[in-house]
Amino acid sequence: MKTRSKTIFLLIAAACLIVWSIVTIIPLYWMLVGSVQDSAATASFRPSMLPEAFSFAPYERFFAKTAAWRWLLNSLFISSVLTITNVFFASLAGYAFAKLKFPGSNAIFWVLLSTMMIPAQVTLIPLYILIVNVFNLGDSYTAIILPTAITVGNIFLMKQYMSSLPTSLIHAARIDACSEFGIFWKVILPLAKPGLAVLAIFTFVASWNEFFWPFLITNSTEMRTIQVGLASFVFAESTDFGAIMAGASVGALPMLILFFSLQRYFLQGITIGAVKG
Amino acid sequence: MTTIAPNRVRSSAGRLWREYGWAYLFILAPVLLFLVFTLYPVVSALIMSFQQYNIMNSTWIGFDNYERLFQDATFWKSMRNTVIFTVCTVPVNIIITFVLSYLIYQMKTKWQTFFKATLYLPAVASGVTISIVWLAIFDPTNVGLLNRFLEWFGLDPVIWLGQSKTALFSLILMNWLGSHGAGIILYLASMGGVPKSLYEAADIDHASGWTKFTRITWPLLKPTTLYLLVTGVITSFQVFISVYMMTQGGPNFATTTIAYLIYQTAFQFYEFGLASAQSFVLAFLIILVSVIQFKYFSSDVEY
Numbered sequence: 396m397k398t399r400s401k402t403i404f405l406l407i408a409a410a411c412l413i414v415w416s417i418v419t420i421i422p423l424y425w426m427l428v429g430s431v432q433d434s435a436a437t438a439s440f441r442p443s444m445l446p447e448a449f450s451f452a453p454y455e456r457f458f459a460k461t462a463a464w465r466w467l468l469n470s471l472f473i474s475s476v477l478t479i480t481n482v483f484f485a486s487l488a489g490y491a492f493a494k495l496k497f498p499g500s501n502a503i504f505w506v507l508l509s510t511m512m513i514p515a516q517v518t519l520i521p522l523y524i525l526i527v528n529v530f531n532l533g534d535s536y537t538a539i540i541l542p543t544a545i546t547v548g549n550i551f552l553m554k555q556y557m558s559s560l561p562t563s564l565i566h567a568a569r570i571d572a573c574s575e576f577g578i579f580w581k582v583i584l585p586l587a588k589p590g591l592a593v594l595a596i597f598t599f600v601a602s603w604n605e606f607f608w609p610f611l612i613t614n615s616t617e618m619r620t621i622q623v624g625l626a627s628f629v630f631a632e633s634t635d636f637g638a639i640m641a642g643a644s645v646g647a648l649p650m651l652i653l654f655f656s657l658q659r660y661f662l663q664g665i666t667i668g669a670v671k672g
Numbered sequence: 673m674t675t676i677a678p679n680r681v682r683s684s685a686g687r688l689w690r691e692y693g694w695a696y697l698f699i700l701a702p703v704l705l706f707l708v709f710t711l712y713p714v715v716s717a718l719i720m721s722f723q724q725y726n727i728m729n730s731t732w733i734g735f736d737n738y739e740r741l742f743q744d745a746t747f748w749k750s751m752r753n754t755v756i757f758t759v760c761t762v763p764v765n766i767i768i769t770f771v772l773s774y775l776i777y778q779m780k781t782k783w784q785t786f787f788k789a790t791l792y793l794p795a796v797a798s799g800v801t802i803s804i805v806w807l808a809i810f811d812p813t814n815v816g817l818l819n820r821f822l823e824w825f826g827l828d829p830v831i832w833l834g835q836s837k838t839a840l841f842s843l844i845l846m847n848w849l850g851s852h853g854a855g856i857i858l859y860l861a862s863m864g865g866v867p868k869s870l871y872e873a874a875d876i877d878h879a880s881g882w883t884k885f886t887r888i889t890w891p892l893l894k895p896t897t898l899y900l901l902v903t904g905v906i907t908s909f910q911v912f913i914s915v916y917m918m919t920q921g922g923p924n925f926a927t928t929t930i931a932y933l934i935y936q937t938a939f940q941f942y943e944f945g946l947a948s949a950q951s952f953v954l955a956f957l958i959i960l961v962s963v964i965q966f967k968y969f970s971s972d973v974e975y
Contacts, residue, residue, distance in 0.1 A: 408775040491698035516951040518713035575694035604798035647797040
């Protein structure tokens with residue numbers, strides 16, 4: 396009797412989960428299906444839920460009307476640089492805060508951390524004036540990259556992660572007369588690889604998806620990232636359903652592919668540095 | 673006596689450098705970036721909020737910006753919208769996340785991974801992409817998916833984003849139906865950490881399922897719930913992309929959130945002083961609400 400009610404419960408649970416999964420996935424599915432239907436931008440057009448009238452014409456129109464290849468390259472370059480700077484400097488600082496107990500380390504760490512609660516809107520205007528008027532860097536890669544080159548959040552995650560690594564190896568390396576940077580480079584980094592991989596993936600995805608700062612700081616069409624360019628395209632071409640869905644897909648597909656190929660890192664990575672409960 | 677003191681200072685500074693020089697070098701780059709791109713802007717914004725800002729010569733006007741914004745109907749409307757959005761999304765999202773996690777936890781490992789991946793998926797798509805797709809879903813003409821869904825049930829089409837009655841609700845609905853994957857993964861990790869022995873002990877005492885839930889599961893998952901609550905509130909207080917992409921704050925300011933108002937004040941009307949004052953009100957609110965949450969919801973759970 397007990398096992399039978401348990402089976403019924405499991406079936407209902409599975410049914411609920413499947414329904415909710417479908418609801419969650421439908422927008423992305425509809426976007427992909429809509430991006431390969433030739434809509435020809437008529438008012439009576441109703442995009443189908445099934446891939447009918449299959450055609451890549453919407454993608455052709457999207458790429459023809461925009462500088463999307465350039466935007467993709469910009470996004471790839473910016474996200475790659477941000478990933479490298481964040482992984483290297485955040486792990487270096489995280490290691491220093493976790494393992495090298497130096498005078499003032501706690502105070503400095505808490506000052507850094509306490510500013511995380513201040514919303515981005517506060518620093519936005521001075522940051523904009525600083526970059527555009529003082530440093531004269533408006534509309535450049537440097538302007539997009541510099542403010543988030545090393546984020547406090549990433550340093551925090553790396554400090555948490557580095558704390559869990561064994562200290563004994565550091566002492567052993569120090570006795571072997573390794574330089575402090577040598578210890579970090581040859582001993583710590585290889586040990587921390589799983590954590591670094593997770594940090595790299597999440598930084599890359601977040602940088603790729605970032606909208607507001609690149610949107611604010613870029614003027615010319617050529618300097619836009621794919622997200623900024625996509626937004627400008629939607630405001631300019633609000634009637635071409637197919638091309639808009641193709642654009643939305645172009646903005647998201649690289650990350651969806653990344654997710655499918657590195658799923659394990661995504662699903663396990665979130666718990667790194669999060670609360671224990 | 674007088675000759676010893678400077679020597680000691682020099683030697684202790686030298687010792688500090690010899691022993692810890694590397695450590696300071698390791699944190700140098702982030703500390704410099706922090707000083708230039710966080711600390712300086714915060715101080716500068718605070719000063720700006722008391723000024724009639726002008727690139728060349730700003731004039732000090734005391735609390736005028738703050739007085740102005742507290743008398744501004746649009747500011748209060750944006751506060752109201754932001755609070756409604758937060759109160760409607762965050763608790764509901766946590767309940768949805770918790771129920772889904774609880775259901776997934778009952779499944780076999782293989783299915784757990786499947787559902788985790790599926791429910792996480794939309795989180796990797798950008799806010800711009802998601803907004804574009806939902807813009808089409810809410811479309812009031814015959815493109816819109818949601819009205820076609822209503823049509824199935826013989827219901828009349830709704831102008832989701834185009835009228836002030838439903839615009840904010842539409843953004844809330846979109847948020848409910850978004851990805852809860854990250855929270856689900858955190859909850860599942862915590863559920864795996866609850867000792868089985870507690871449930872076995874409860875079974876011996878013939879505790880009901882509800883008792884086990886209220887006495888064991890929920891209290892032990894409290895830290896995760898608190899984390900989701902605090903981060904959820906902070907995020908939704910700053911909601912911007914969907915507003916910018918889908919409604920531009922309209923119609924009739926029905927979806928103007930505080931983050932969107934700050935953007936408009938600063939970069940459409942170029943009132944930097946007023947925008948800074950608005951941003952400090954937002955910062956104050958976020959910090960206040962976070963502290964309250966920590967105070968009232970956190971409790972040291974030992975097990």
